[in-house]
Amino acid sequence: MKTRVLGKTGFEVSEIGLGCWQLGNDFGPVEDQEAAAILQSAVDEGIHFFDTADVYGGGLSEQRIGQWRKTLSNQPIIATKVGRNSELYPNGYSKAKVKESLQASAKRLGVEAVDLAQLHCVPRDILFSGDLLAWMEDFKQEGIIKHFGASVEMLDEAKFCCEHPQIASLQILFNVFRQDAVDSLLPLASKNDVGIIVRLPLASGLLTGKMGLNHTFSEHDHRSYNKDGAAFHVGETFNGIPFEKGIALVEALKEKLPEEHNILDVSLRWILDQPQVSSIIAGASRSSQVVRNAAASNLPPLSKELHSLLADFYRMEVRDEIRGGI
Numbered sequence: 001m002k003t004r005v006l007g008k009t010g011f012e013v014s015e016i017g018l019g020c021w022q023l024g025n026d027f028g029p030v031e032d033q034e035a036a037a038i039l040q041s042a043v044d045e046g047i048h049f050f051d052t053a054d055v056y057g058g059g060l061s062e063q064r065i066g067q068w069r070k071t072l073s074n075q076p077i078i079a080t081k082v083g084r085n086s087e088l089y090p091n092g093y094s095k096a097k098v099k100e101s102l103q104a105s106a107k108r109l110g111v112e113a114v115d116l117a118q119l120h121c122v123p124r125d126i127l128f129s130g131d132l133l134a135w136m137e138d139f140k141q142e143g144i145i146k147h148f149g150a151s152v153e154m155l156d157e158a159k160f161c162c163e164h165p166q167i168a169s170l171q172i173l174f175n176v177f178r179q180d181a182v183d184s185l186l187p188l189a190s191k192n193d194v195g196i197i198v199r200l201p202l203a204s205g206l207l208t209g210k211m212g213l214n215h216t217f218s219e220h221d222h223r224s225y226n227k228d229g230a231a232f233h234v235g236e237t238f239n240g241i242p243f244e245k246g247i248a249l250v251e252a253l254k255e256k257l258p259e260e261h262n263i264l265d266v267s268l269r270w271i272l273d274q275p276q277v278s279s280i281i282a283g284a285s286r287s288s289q290v291v292r293n294a295a296a297s298n299l300p301p302l303s304k305e306l307h308s309l310l311a312d313f314y315r316m317e318v319r320d321e322i323r324g325g326i
């Protein structure tokens with residue numbers, strides 16, 4: 001597993017990390033034993049960067065990570081998020097409540113100070129007011145968190161955050177079906193030493209190529225109840241693309257890929273080929289997926305021809321299908 005520096009944190013993170021939303025049972029139930037196996041296989045594969053949030057399973061994801069990390073001699077780097085629990089979102093933000101939220105996360109994770117606390121897709125006007133970022137500076141000063149970053153929906157929010165002098169990282173939606181950040185964000189992030197954490201690398205699983213039109217999701221899976229944005233931002237589930245259209249696009253892209261390439265490996269490798277990316281936090285609901293995704297770190301870069309094929313396919317076939325803005 002290769003590592004990269006995560007912006008101003010200076011942390012050396014594994015270029016494939018683990019997204020732990022699944023450990024909150026938000027993609028369907030993951031039994032305790034499987035959750036432990038997912039975390040263990042991550043470590044076995046050299047993954048030592050984990051992303052979670054206080055709201056994943058109402059704290060379950062953080063609790064599971066906290067329990068598990070007690071058994072480790074080498075501590076992983078754990079990023080969590082703040083700003084979406086019902087106390088705060090959408091308009092209950094106060095410095096005291098945000099601090100309380102972060103302290104509760106630290107307790108569940110079993111750490112003195114959170115390694116990286118990310119604002120969690122907070123409402124645009126609240127982000128742009130700057131108060132939350134100023135509070136994060138204070139929490140860093142007080143030692144409640146070691147570093148702070150933000151997870152955002154839109155590129156203009158990402159650019160705004162990049163200009164903040166202390167922000168260490170940005171978590172963005174970025175994959176072969178959402179490529180705009182290549183030109184409009186990554187150079188700025190790199191110039192300002194802001195580490196890029198990539199979420200939804202597989203567009204909620206679409207880009208694994210394993211799903212068909214008859215694929216079903218449990219009622220507790222956001223890919224069932226938020227497939228058209230009924231519960232949270234429409235751009236999040238399946239990358240904002242209507243499921244049926246997403247399946248058709250994946251099938252069309254598969255047809256275009258040279259025979260020796262499969263869509264899952266190509267999708268992960270395309271992201272790693274962007275030097276400004278620090279880590280891909282691929283989500284996994286079973287340990288075999290972790291092992292498969294970790295292997296992308298050792299794949300060779302994609303050819304120039306394949307990069308242009310993917311750029312053309314995105315521009316001509318995919319971009320206009322994304323709902324919720326970019």
Ligand SMILES: NC(=O)c1ccc[n+]([C@@H]2O[C@H](COP(=O)([O-])OP(=O)(O)OC[C@H]3O[C@@H](n4cnc5c(N)ncnc54)[C@H](OP(=O)(O)O)[C@@H]3O)[C@@H](O)[C@H]2O)c1
Binds near residue numbers: 018236
């Ligand atoms: N607002 C935010 O800040 C925000 C929003 C979304 C996600 N995130 C973070 O980003 C992480 C990654 O995003 P994501 O999990 O939503 O999307 P993702 O990584 O694009 O897709 C994850 C899903 O893809 C499937 N998958 C992954 N690897 C596979 C493999 N090797 N073979 C077969 N299937 C595979 C699994 O589906 P099945 O479960 O169906 O097998 C898995 O649940 C999350 O875990 C979370 O930590 C943050």
